[in-house]
Each structure stands twice: as C-alpha cells, then as structure tokens.
Amino acid sequence: MRFLNTTFARSSLLMLVIGSAVLVAIVLSSFFLARMTQTYFQDVVKLRDVRSAASDVLLNLRASESGQRGYLLTQDEQFLTLYTNAAANLPRLRQRFEAAVGAQDSVRVPLDQLGRLIDEKRQEMEGTVALGRRGDFAGAVAIVKGAYGRQVMDGVSAILSQVIRDMDGRLNSGIEELHDSASSLQWLTIGGGILIILVLGGAIAVIAQHVRELQRARAEVEELNASLEERVNERTEDLIQANREIQRYAYIVSHDLRAPLVNIMGFTSELDATLKAVSTFVLADGAALTENDVMEARQAVEEDLPEAIAFIRSSTKKMDGLINAILKISRDGRRELKPERVDLQDLLDATAASIYHQVSEAGGEIKISVGAARGLTTDRFSMEQIFGNLFDNAVKYKHPDRPLVLSVKSMPAGRNSIRIEVADNGRGIAPEDHERVFELFRRSGVQNMPGEGIGLAHVRSLVRNLGGEITVTSTLGGGATFVIRLPTDLSQYVRSHGQ
Helix, strand or coil: CHHHHHHHHHHHHHHHHHHHHHHHHHHHHHHHHHHHHHHHHHHHHHHHHHHHHHHHHHHHHHHHHHHHHHHHHHCCHHHHHHHHHHHHHHHHHHHHHHHHHHCCCCCCCCHHHHHHHHHHHHHHHHHHHHHHHCCCHHHHHHHHHCHHHHHHHHHHHHHHHHHHHHHHHHHHHHHHHHHHHHHHHHHHHHHHHHHHHHHHHHHHHHHHHHHHHHHHHHHHHHHHCCCCHHHHHHHHHHHHHHHHHHHHHHHHHHHCCHHHHHHHHHHHHHHHHHHHHHHHHHCCCCCCCCHHHHHHHHHHHHHHHHHHHHHHHHHHHHHHHHHHHHHHHHHHHHCCCCEEEEEHHHHHHHHHHCCHHHHHHCCCEEEEECCCCCEEEEEHHHHHHHHHHHHHHHHHCCCCCCCCEEEEEEEECCCCEEEEEEEECCCCCCHHHCCHHHCCCCCCCCCCCCCCCCHHHHHHHHHHHCCCEEEEEECCCCCEEEEEEEECEHHHHHHHCCC
C-alpha cells in the first residue's frame, strides 16, 4: 500500500510539474509575443507618420510652386492665394516631419540637407512673388525659367521621394512581422492547449491506474485476512474513502485547473481579434481612414491588448495558487510523523497567544478547558497546524455584530481516544455546507475574505494523518463547533495500521 501511495504521489507530482511547466511556458511566450506585437505596431505607426509627413511636405512645396508660377504667368490673384496658404502651412508641416523622423530610428533622413534645400526653394518663391507684387512680372518669370529653382525642387523631391520609398519598404516589413507574431501566438496557444489536454489525460490515467491497484489490493486483503473480520471491514472502509477522495481529486484537477486555462485560451483569441482593427489602420498605406477605423485601432492598443494580457496574467496566477494548494495537501500525506508526548493545555495556550491581541482588542475572549484529558502522544507539528488554522478561521469569520468568544475543551472519548471541541460564536455555516467546507477549493457563505479554500481541507488531511476525524455542527449566524477525535497514542495507531 505504501508503495502504491508513493508511486501515485510521484506520478501525480510529475503530472503537476509538467502541467505547471507547460502553463508557465505558455504564459511567458504569450507575454513575449504580445510585447513583440505592441513593439511592431508602434514601429509601424512611427514609420507611417514619417511617410505621411514626407508626402505632406512634398505636396505642400509643389502646391506652393504651382501657386507661384500660376500667379506669375497669369497674374491671377487666386493663384497667389493658393501660394500664400501653402507657404503658411509649410513651417508646421516641416516641424511635424522633423518630429516624426526624430521619433524613429529605422531610416536615416538627411534633415540638414533637406532643410537647406527647402529654405532655398522658399526664398526663391518668395523673391519672385515679391517681384510680381511690385509689377515686375517679366523679371520674376525670367528667374522661374532659370535652372536654379528647378534644381532645388528636384533635390527636395529626390530626398522626400527616397524617404517615402524607404518608409514603404519598412512598412511592408513591419506588417509581415505583425502577421508572423500573430501567427506564432495562435499556434503557441493551440499547441499549449494540446499539451495541457495531454497532461490532464496522463493525470487521469495515473489516477485510474491507482484506483485499479487499490481495488486489487482490497481483494487481496479480503482473501488473506478472511479470519480478521473487523480489520477487513476497517480496511475496506478506508479504501472506499480513499477512492472517494481520489475521485474528488480527479474532478478538481479536470475542472478547477481547466477554468483558468479556458480563460487564457479565450483571451489569446481576443488578442487575435484585436489585430483586425490594428491591421485596418496599418494596411491603409496612406489612404484616408475613417474616424471609426482610427478609434478602433486606438482602442485595440490602449484597451483591448492590455486588458487581454491582464486577464491572462490573472488566470495563470489563479492556476499557480490552485497548484500550490494541491501540492500542499499532497505534502501532508508524505511527511513523516514524529510521535512525542504533548501537553494539550500548553499547546493550546501557545496557539491562542498568537491571536490574543486580535480577539482582546475587539472585546472578545478565549476560553480553554482541558481538564484531565491533556496528555497524549502525537505529532506536535500537525497539532499546531490544526489548531492554528481553526483559531485563524474563528478570527477571520467572526460575526460583525458581536465580539468573538472562542472556547476549547477536551474530554476522553473511549479507552484510546480523545475528543476536542473548538467552538466560536461567529457567523456560522449553513447545514448544507457542513461537508463542503472540508473539500479542497470549496468555501461557504459570503466570500468577502481572501483565501483559496484550502484551510479546512488542510486541517482534515492533518487530522486523518493522525488517525482521527473532524466534523462540524453549525447554523448560519449561530457560530460553529468543530469536533476532533484523535487516538491518544499515535505510535500505537501507526503500528496497528501498518504505517
């Protein structure tokens, strides 16, 4: 039996370790890919701003030049208005272009050379327009027909056109990187989900195998110990209870651990959905975008992506807490017990001292009445854990309308056992939840206190390891009384049960 339990514990631990490793890998990879996607998107936005600003500056210069030449050739004031408006917008457009270039480091732009050429072209246009306003249209036209203005404009056009081509190349590359990142995230999620399903299948297979081994062992015990009817009945009851515990454990592994995984998979799909809005914005390639397109892309980057990442992180944190709780319960059954003589009065006094200030400050009190039933041979560490959890629960779930009164008393319960009652006047437990509160990850009543629902499951595991049992009697709002039955000599119990 011990070999079977050891094998089961090791196999279960191996499944949990593998599952944890896969989940950690999924979370870290998802976070990394999401960060890469954000970085690619930011780079694409910066490059698109540079391209748009370069196009605007070039169009503005050409509009200014068209207005200048139209005015000088036709002497029509409408062309002068076109030139004036374009020349007025040029400083703002240049400032926007320079800011966009400075915000990225993917493409180098000769800003000094470009600025010098733009200033020369602006001076040439201002000079000829000034001549036209003074009536010297012939002289202004002669300057325009010269090669200087055309050469300057060609230089400006060459630089800005090269910038636009470079931006187009980088934008195409950025879009490909975004697509690759999204594809990687999708395949990672699918692969991780398959691995988790395989791990769960392995865990269920291990549990099923263990159940079969237990059933086989029970049959052997019945055949080998037919003359020991009482012992056979006790062992059979133990095996039935163990089977039930294993079935509940299997349910927890397949249900509670799956819920955060479903959240992770759902929100990774949400990440994929947000890329559609981003793609609409990015793939516009200079085309006019509707205000709705821009708002959807901004919402995707500022709200949807961070929200999805936050929910993924929250789900993995929840799963980590569940796995740690299962490991904690598993360790209870594997820790070696050390029977020693324990004075129950001293142990309870020491445990009560740890919460005394919390109880006394609120006007409450702690009553401990051990009497003659104070000495027993048991595992001290387990006893400290049991009463520490029960006392902490009494403080945590005290009734808000009255001071806490916590009382502990013990009495003999047969020749070789002791009964210990821990009673409080807290908010109580509904009758239908009396068994539920001892199950792993299950809680009762209003959940306004932090916790994972492992405290009383831990207590029951410890009590059973000591050869005892714990029950509760309570009504909602009327306090609770936990009754613990333990053997007075743990070493004798261990010997008699072959542990």
